[in-house]
Amino acid sequence: MSAGDLLGYLDRWSAFPGDTLACHASCAPGAPYRAELVRIIQGDTHPDAPGYRVERIDVDLGGPFAACQRRIEPGSLALVDDAPAMRAGDTFSVVASIWPTTPGSGRQVLLSRREPATGDGFSLLIDANGALAAEATIDGETVTASTRHVLRAHRWYRVGLSHDAKTGRLCAAFDPLDRGPEVSEGGRAAAVTAIGRPVFDVAAPLTMACRDHDESEYREHYDGRLHNPFIIDAAFDDAIPVLPAHGARVIAAWDFSIDIPSQRIVDTSGNALHGRLVNLPTRGVTGPDWDGTCHAWPHDASHYGAIHFHGDDLYDAGWPASFRFTLPDDLPSGVYAVRIERDDDQFTMPFCVRAPRGERTADVVFLLPTASYMAYANNRIGLDVPETELVCGRLTELTAEDLFMQAHPELGLCFYDLHADGSGVYYSSRRRPVMDFQPGFVGKLGGIGSNVWQFNADTHLTGWFDHLAVPYDVVTDEDLHREGAGCIEGYRVLVTGTHPEYTSAAMRDALDAYMEGGGRLMYLGGNGFYWRIAFHDDLPGVIECRKSEDGIRAFAPGPGEYYASFTGEYTGLWRRNGRPPNTLVGVGMAAQGFDASAPYVRTDASRDPRAAFIFDGIDAEVIGDFGLSGGGAAGIELDAADISLGTPRHALVLATSTGHGDVYLVTPEDMLDPVPGLGGSEAEGVRADVVFFETPAGGAVFSVGSIAWAGSMAFNNYDNEVSRLTANVLRRFLDDVPFTPPPPPPDTSVRRESPG
Amino acid sequence: MSRYRISRADLPFAREFLENPRGPASHGLQRVLNRMRTDVAGGKYVLVVREPHRRWVLARLTGRRGAPVELIPEHEFDDLLEAERTVFRLRWKALTGEALAP
Numbered sequence: 001m002s003a004g005d006l007l008g009y010l011d012r013w014s015a016f017p018g019d020t021l022a023c024h025a026s027c028a029p030g031a032p033y034r035a036e037l038v039r040i041i042q043g044d045t046h047p048d049a050p051g052y053r054v055e056r057i058d059v060d061l062g063g064p065f066a067a068c069q070r071r072i073e074p075g076s077l078a079l080v081d082d083a084p085a086m087r088a089g090d091t092f093s094v095v096a097s098i099w100p101t102t103p104g105s106g107r108q109v110l111l112s113r114r115e116p117a118t119g120d121g122f123s124l125l126i127d128a129n130g131a132l133a134a135e136a137t138i139d140g141e142t143v144t145a146s147t148r149h150v151l152r153a154h155r156w157y158r159v160g161l162s163h164d165a166k167t168g169r170l171c172a173a174f175d176p177l178d179r180g181p182e183v184s185e186g187g188r189a190a191a192v193t194a195i196g197r198p199v200f201d202v203a204a205p206l207t208m209a210c211r212d213h214d215e216s217e218y219r220e221h222y223d224g225r226l227h228n229p230f231i232i233d234a235a236f237d238d239a240i241p242v243l244p245a246h247g248a249r250v251i252a253a254w255d256f257s258i259d260i261p262s263q264r265i266v267d268t269s270g271n272a273l274h275g276r277l278v279n280l281p282t283r284g285v286t287g288p289d290w291d292g293t294c295h296a297w298p299h300d301a302s303h304y305g306a307i308h309f310h311g312d313d314l315y316d317a318g319w320p321a322s323f324r325f326t327l328p329d330d331l332p333s334g335v336y337a338v339r340i341e342r343d344d345d346q347f348t349m350p351f352c353v354r355a356p357r358g359e360r361t362a363d364v365v366f367l368l369p370t371a372s373y374m375a376y377a378n379n380r381i382g383l384d385v386p387e388t389e390l391v392c393g394r395l396t397e398l399t400a401e402d403l404f405m406q407a408h409p410e411l412g413l414c415f416y417d418l419h420a421d422g423s424g425v426y427y428s429s430r431r432r433p434v435m436d437f438q439p440g441f442v443g444k445l446g447g448i449g450s451n452v453w454q455f456n457a458d459t460h461l462t463g464w465f466d467h468l469a470v471p472y473d474v475v476t477d478e479d480l481h482r483e484g485a486g487c488i489e490g491y492r493v494l495v496t497g498t499h500p501e502y503t504s505a506a507m508r509d510a511l512d513a514y515m516e517g518g519g520r521l522m523y524l525g526g527n528g529f530y531w532r533i534a535f536h537d538d539l540p541g542v543i544e545c546r547k548s549e550d551g552i553r554a555f556a557p558g559p560g561e562y563y564a565s566f567t568g569e570y571t572g573l574w575r576r577n578g579r580p581p582n583t584l585v586g587v588g589m590a591a592q593g594f595d596a597s598a599p600y601v602r603t604d605a606s607r608d609p610r611a612a613f614i615f616d617g618i619d620a621e622v623i624g625d626f627g628l629s630g631g632g633a634a635g636i637e638l639d640a641a642d643i644s645l646g647t648p649r650h651a652l653v654l655a656t657s658t659g660h661g662d663v664y665l666v667t668p669e670d671m672l673d674p675v676p677g678l679g680g681s682e683a684e685g686v687r688a689d690v691v692f693f694e695t696p697a698g699g700a701v702f703s704v705g706s707i708a709w710a711g712s713m714a715f716n717n718y719d720n721e722v723s724r725l726t727a728n729v730l731r732r733f734l735d736d737v738p739f740t741p742p743p744p745p746p747d748t749s750v751r752r753e754s755p756g
Numbered sequence: 757m758s759r760y761r762i763s764r765a766d767l768p769f770a771r772e773f774l775e776n777p778r779g780p781a782s783h784g785l786q787r788v789l790n791r792m793r794t795d796v797a798g799g800k801y802v803l804v805v806r807e808p809h810r811r812w813v814l815a816r817l818t819g820r821r822g823a824p825v826e827l828i829p830e831h832e833f834d835d836l837l838e839a840e841r842t843v844f845r846l847r848w849k850a851l852t853g854e855a856l857a858p
Contacts, residue, residue: 046809383817386800390793393779395839396802397812398825403804409821420821442808448778596778661780681780 004404006347007433014476022321032064033342042463043439046450061325072410075221076281076313078208085271090165096229101421103151104130108222109211121202124161134161134172138197147187156288164235168195209309221311223421227287257301280315282308284565298568314412316431333473355473362471365491369500371477379416382444393595393663401435424555429542447630458497460710467718485513493733498525518697520733526707527637529581534564548572550669583646587639587705591686593664597635597708599625600655629711638688639705651693698738777840
């Protein structure tokens with residue numbers, strides 16, 4: 001696998017036969033590289049795994065291709081193009097409110113307008129020492145007015161730059177806006193520029209949160225929040241102006257609370273100096289006007305007139321297409337990839353090939369959980385999170401890909417990371433190379449043994465389909481979100497991945513509709529359908545999640561910031577949105593640990609005649625005391641049945657896991673009152689339940705409630721009772737004969753005991 | 757401040773770990789491991805994979821993005837359990853000032 005000489009990403013993760021895809025590749029200088037289309041059968045490289053199978057497909061993708069190395073330029077900004085309305089004379093003031101997060105960590109430009117070629121123009125900035133400063137450059141000579149007063153991180157200030165063309169007076173000023181007992185004073189500084197030379201009226205765009213270095217590179221990114229900046233055609237002496245500015249003409253006044261889901265910033269001055277955002281700075285965040293009376297930006301956006309910019313934001317690497325290729329019309333549905341190679345290096349970019357438009361070519365559809373792949377994309381769990389060793393119960397293993405990510409943080413972040421300024425990451429994109437979305441990738445959280453996670457763990461399932469020669473079509477989360485239930489309608493069985501954790505409302509609606517239409521669902525994973533996410537209506541390939549309220553999370557969103565900027569939805573746990581996973585698959589997230597997995601023990605309910613087909617030919621009482629993912633079928637993240645959370649009363653809990661260690665702990669959402677005894681060796685709540693139930697529409701659900709289950713299916717080359725049991729379910733679920741729920745039972749049995 | 761302090765009283769748990777690094781750990785050993793494994797990222801021991809599932813080298817995280825992981829080439833392993841034992845001994849020495857007897 002590549003250590004970074006070869007990188008790339010595809011323009012999409014799902015395509016139909018006949019579609020043309022673009023590959024955006026980067027190749028270190030040297031010989032040309034080749035590209036192949038491959039089909040991914042099984043990506044686990046562990047010696048005990050069924051064998052790595054990534055098979056070349058005889059399709060000419062073109063090439064060899066000349067090496068061309070690309071860079072990633074992270075950092076978000078706002079850009080306002082030069083326009084006649086911005087030629088307004090050189091007496092002016094620029095004013096904004098700011099909430100810096102890393103003052104003193106290098107020069108950070110707040111607002112700037114400079115000619116790229118000469119650097120002439122102005123900048124309002126935080127200097128290398130952390131002080132507010134104004135800079136003007138004329139004929140290459142720079143004049144600076146620095147307040148020499150170090151700004152505090154996470155405090156609101158009103159800041160301004162003023163220039164008087166008649167006197168040449170350049171001024172920087174700031175005043176604290178926060179109330180409280182802390183002593184905090186404003187600051188002022190002034191300098192003199194050459195009179196009569198342009199400072200504002202330069203032929204250049206205006207940038208916010210960075211300095212325009214040249215046409216494609218931006219430097220001196222600002223970390224922090226910027227609130228409703230404006231420009232007027234008057235200088236100020238001491239008092240920083242506010243709007244309305246009496247006696248002055250407003251050149252531009254951007255109201256960041258307008259059109260929060262968009263990448264547009266709106267000028268309310270009437271001069272139409274609207275701008276655009278680059279690299280997805282965070283919107284829908286609180287500004288200096290937030291007073292706690294509103295917690296949802298869709299209810300009163302005036303509290304949310306700030307944008308949080310980060311020097312490490314990244315939406316789209318923006319590399320040009322290196323080559324395009326068209327999929328054959330007769331290419332069967334499946335999980336494929338473009339693999340680029342040179343000598344011993346390679347980089348693999350998976351994608352799903354659908355059945356032809358409007359067709360089904362199999363009775364089984366495998367729902368590839370690409371939203372969850374995006375949520376974990378390039379996660380730094382092994383690099384930045386010291387607790388990883390603790391929750392895994394073993395030393396963290398770093399791969400060549402991890403080392404490359406450590407050396408190149410510009411590859412971007414995901415929901416499991418913090419920005420460099422310590423703020424949480426709300427957006428995660430697939431429009432960049434994703435190191436952990438490759439077959440063969442060894443993860444961090446996959447349990448003792450294969451240690452596969454997300455995509456590579458899901459190849460235990462594609463390998464199982466292949467082993468059983470079961471035809472299947474593939475649909476991705478993103479397809480389901482965009483197309484709705486239509487793209488899974490008519491399939492007799494839907495099979496999930498091992499950890500389909502992230503679900504949009506449209507996805508959940510589609511799955512509910514599928515079940516109401518008599519669908520049969522095999523949930524072969526753990527911690528599924530847990531977080532509500534938002535896709536962006538206009539920006540492809542990016543999701544948002546504010547992990548509101550509680551749940552297992554890397555950080556808590558800021559107060560008042562529980563609503564997604566993309567859509568205004570209250571993201572966070574589906575359980576807090578009134579649709580716990582139990583209402584879909586009968587089980588819901590209960591506990592996690594990442595060391596040794598455990599077996600299940602059959603319950604009396606497994607003898608119920610309704611479940612006879614599941615245990616056909618299986619005599620064992622203990623199920624899955626083996627496996628590639630932690631050595632057992634119940635492990636990593638565990639779901640349990642709970643009627644109070646929506647598990648159907650007629651659900652059969654067929655088996656329950658037992659014997660978890662104390663690295664396993666109950667979920668925080670179940671831990672209202674911290675009490676001793678929440679570890680796996682003591683807590684009833686630390687368990688996975690295998691659940692089966694029929695639906696009124698003739699369908700059924702089979703859920704295993706464990707990420708490690710598929711690792712047991714793949715054990716001994718799929719020859720074991722976990723694989724056989726799962727095949728029994730699949731065989732019956734493929735049968736046309738409708739399922740019939742039993743008469744309503746008394747309200748007993750599967751209620752989960754409170755861990756506290 | 758009640759962070760657990762590892763002492764000679766924990767020697768039985770050290771023996772337990774060295775005999776069976778994969779556990780399941782007794783409550784006493786888990787307490788020792790919790791203390792050992794809660795280092796901050798900067799300086800924390802990790803393994804760098806030389807060959808997947810076959811060969812590893814000990815390393816330390818730097819805690820700074822962009823700063824290379826610091827390899828400790830004198831500690832190479834072809835057995836993950838031996839790596840666990842080695843790091844346990846290193847941490848024991850660092851936290852108690854005394855080397856664990858072989």
